[in-house]
Amino acid sequence: MREDKNTTRDTIQKTMVDREQFKIADDGLLVSAPAKINLSLLIAGRRPDGFHEVETIMAKIDYYDELLIQKGKKSGIELRCKGRHWAPAGKENLIYQACEMLLDCCRVKANLRLTLTKNIPAGTGLGSASSDAAATLMGLNRLLKLGVGKRRLSEIAAKLGSDIAFFLGGPLAFCTGKGEKIKKLNKIFDFSALLILPDVTISTKTVYDNYKHNNDLYKRLSAQIKSLLLKNRIDLVSKMCANVLQTTCLGLCEGLADLKTSAESLGFRPLCLSGSGSAMFYIADGINEKITLEDRSELENKNRCKSIIVRNNRW
DSSP, rough: OOHHHHHHHHHHHHHHHHOOOOEEEEEEEEEEEEEEEEHHHEEEOTTTSSOOOEEEEEEEEEEEEEEEEOOEEEEEEEEEEEEOOOOSSSSHHHHHHHHHHHHHHHOOOOEEEEEEEOOOOOOSSOOOOHHHHHHHHHHHHHHHHHHHOHHHHHHHHHHHHGGGGGGOOEEEEEEEEEEEEEEEEOSSSOEEEEEESSSSOOOHHHHHHHHOOHHHHHHHHHHHHHHHHHTOOHHHHHHHBBTHHHHHHHOOHHHHHHHHHHHHTTTTOOOOOOTTTTTTEEETHHEEEEEEHHHHHHHHHHHOOOEEEEEEOOO
């Protein structure tokens, strides 16, 4: 039975590779909102405003939430959430906030119905809420023909959250500041990865609050990563598995640390944390991709956690 489920899941993932981000559907616009993984994540220190100064390489992957934007029959903004994972349906959702902020910016009043299909679990370091907000900004701008430029959209995105600006472009970028300063990387980095999705939600704030900065480690890793970027060797950066939040995250969740050890014992090494966790990934290439497919069921059986094969997104 598990083999059938895995086969179906792989078929779904394969069809995701060729999808377009925007599609006319049901008298509205259907927008795909991809997840991301952090190929590296460093912290330069704490900023005067209390946030942490980050240096991270983020890559979009072919794993998506979906947002359907339609003209509504009710006054104002109506947000519905469905799908396999929960998301708030009120003003606390970044989709709602992005919609309000863009309409206010353009001084436009519109009756809208937004339906989010939540496929990506929150609290896993995959940036789904940020991606949903970016999808809202781009989708509304396109559907309502608002004519808002990329720079203005980025300014709105930065006010909403640190990672949102990344999802307006991509698919690969070096991000600094709080994550809102984006430098697009033009190098194409094709990869397949095993993405492990533990049934654990990690608070980003808790991880950052417990993080202990090591400036010498930061300087050493930063110099190494920047040197590899100059050579366009993003593949070698990914193999470094340089995420300075990993130790803190695993220290806060013993079960997650045990899962990492178990997965690495099966050959998934190095296994990297995405963002502040809890999702982890293993970059596979060539012959290793076949090994990954064969051993994934063993990983799931042994640890009772979901895992999927993802690939780099092309937009």
